[in-house]
Amino acid sequence: MALASLVEELRAFVSERDWGQFHDPKNLAMLLASEAGELLAEYRWIPNHRADAFSREPEARQRIANEIGDVAIALLLLCDRTGIDLEAAAQEKLARNRQRYPVELAKGRAARPLG
Amino acid sequence: MALASLVEELRAFVSERDWGQFHDPKNLAMLLASEAGELLAEYRWIPNHRADAFSREPEARQRIANEIGDVAIALLLLCDRTGIDLEAAAQEKLARNRQRYPVELAKGRAARPLG
Amino acid sequence: MALASLVEELRAFVSERDWGQFHDPKNLAMLLASEAGELLAEYRWIPNHRADAFSREPEARQRIANEIGDVAIALLLLCDRTGIDLEAAAQEKLARNRQRYPVELAKGRAARPLG
Amino acid sequence: MALASLVEELRAFVSERDWGQFHDPKNLAMLLASEAGELLAEYRWIPNHRADAFSREPEARQRIANEIGDVAIALLLLCDRTGIDLEAAAQEKLARNRQRYPVELAKGRAARPLG
Incomplete structure (x- = not known):
């Protein structure tokens, strides 16, 4: 399954860099929250009624996908570390x-x- | 695939409650960040060196899984809404x-x- | 000055409970972010054009003031701890x-x- | 009082730029949470036992003070807008x-x- 193979790749990425020492669940929860904050920042001046259209503008969309990628990586790392x-x-x-x-x-x- | 069927269930959940009107991407980014904040709160007084063991204590684990579930739901709703x-x-x-x-x-x- | 006397009271509150051991800057930054997340949650389903009026509704206002108080306390504790x-x-x-x-x-x- | 005069300066800053239209309480709560996320990011890889010393390193200290300034500005803007x-x-x-x-x-x- 796609998610499982992504987790495998994340494990290799972390292991090659010897980053497991920094990735205890507390630090990963901080990573997740700070990445969620960056995603939030994309929308902070966009009024609700423009948020869907804004999300389709190519440049904004790329930044949003980028931040979603960061949040997803942090969430997957945390799940993998905790076994949840x-x-x-x-x-x-x-x-x-x-x-x-x-x-x-x-x-x-x-x-x-x-x- | 499991994630795709979960997204289907989330769509039905939202649609039955007529909540799509509240779920523009701005509001979902806020939901995601506030749920990430609740997950963060679980670890705020736990020192790094105890964070792995803490995550295995049954009561803490249940709360953490609960918050991870909230974050995952918010993230999936945002991806589904934006088509990312x-x-x-x-x-x-x-x-x-x-x-x-x-x-x-x-x-x-x-x-x-x-x- | 009012802010300085508030900081004095916060110091006494923390000291009486022997909480300084938990209040290193990392944990206080987590406290601040999680409290900011709770404040955020108050507004997540409120559209922009109703946010001012919502903030004046007595019950909402009390909850918002409550969360602002939490954020302010976390920020003051962090400034006091770091000397910033x-x-x-x-x-x-x-x-x-x-x-x-x-x-x-x-x-x-x-x-x-x-x- | 210092805080009151700072609020006066913030009002002028916002008014000169005609930014009041973006600064409804919902958006300011988002600004606050995203700035709190940036502050959080400074500490995410710092273990608890090094967080005090890290906060005194000149470069880190400047960045932390910078983020604290952002959080404080967002909080003051929100208080001023809501009258809290x-x-x-x-x-x-x-x-x-x-x-x-x-x-x-x-x-x-x-x-x-x-x-």
Whole structure:
């Protein structure tokens, strides 16, 4: 599967550089949050109603894809280091969210979903 | 593939609740950053040398997996909304990082890798 | 001055609880970022054009003030620990921003200001 | 008072550039979180036990002060826009934290303080 082979490549990348010593889960959580902050920065002056169109502008799109790549790498490194399965964690959370936000109550209401 | 079917489930979850109206890329980038902040909070008082062991303690592990699930969901929603391929974005970034951090220069040195 | 006396109170609060051991600058930077993430979460589903009005709604306002308080405390703790003067740092950055964003070029254009 | 005069200067800076249109509270919360992410990035590969010494190295110190300046500016802009008093918000939160973390229970224990 594509994600598994990507994780293999990330492991080789880290191992060749002897970076495992820096990649404890605390530091990887910091990496993830700082990369998420860079992604956030791309949108900070874009009003909501322009955010979809902005994301399609070629230059902006490249920067956004770039930041998404950084966030994804940080997340995969953290999952690999902790042995937490990314997809299983997301599936479990989705199952919980289905219970926390029943359709009949949550429909069309944004009150703190996924919180 | 597992990730693709998860994205399908997320689409259904959002659509049933009519939440697409709130999920423009700006708001999803905010969701992602705030969830990354919650994950960060789990590690803020844990020293580096205890971060691996902490991540294996059952209660902490469950909370961390929970936050990783939130981050993954936010990231997948953002990729789906913008049409940016998560794995391709990570692969491209990894290829760039291989060039930016040649093994002979980067080995054992943490100076702003993946930055 | 009010800020200086607040810092004094924060020092006493930390010292009484023997929390200085946890408050190295790395951990305080994590605290600051996670609190900034909680503040961010308050606005994630609020569209730009409603953000001012939302900030005046009594319940939202109380939560926002609460999160601003957390961010301010984290920032003051970090400045105190590192010996960096908050106001001087802001003044220096403002002076740099005046040069980086000359009025004639920056007027009405949001392209990465304060970046 | 120094903070008040700094806020006056920030108002002039924003007004001269006609940037008030971009500075609704949502966008300023994003600015704050992204600047907090940049500050975080400075410490992401520094182990806890070196974080104090690192913060005193001249080059690192200048970068950290720079990022602290950005965070402070974003926080002051947000407080000014929403009319929330920074010091009062911090004082209120400190009063609450005194109750949430009684000395006899919290002493030497880092369990989610200031959370």
